[in-house]
Amino acid sequence: MQVLINGLQHFASVNVKPKLQIVETFIKAYYLPETEYVHWARAHSEYSKSQIMGLINLVATMKGWKRKTRLEVLEKIEAL
Known part of the structure; x- marks a missing residue:
């Protein structure tokens, strides 16, 4: 980079x-570890919610998160 x-x-x-x-x-x-994404999303308002949701979906797919974990993280971010 x-x-x-x-x-x-x-x-x-x-x-x-x-x-x-x-x-x-x-x-x-x-x-980042999966436990850090909600905090990261809260700290980085320069990204839109759709950008953050896209990142979470990508990470969840590539790292093999359980569906429940992905949905929980997305719900917490949506609530921000």
Whole structure:
């Protein structure tokens, strides 16, 4: 990610680092333990609910979460 940021700075007239920081944070969220997603969603209001729900669905599928776990996390985030 850092290589991409540095490379884009040579082509873009504005500083792209702050904008790519949002992307980097989203990517890093994929690697969180399942118990941290509700807290992460609460702390990162820069993402829409649909973006966060999409992330949770992706993580749940890729990491093989139980259906009940996925639904519980989604319900807690929806209630935020």
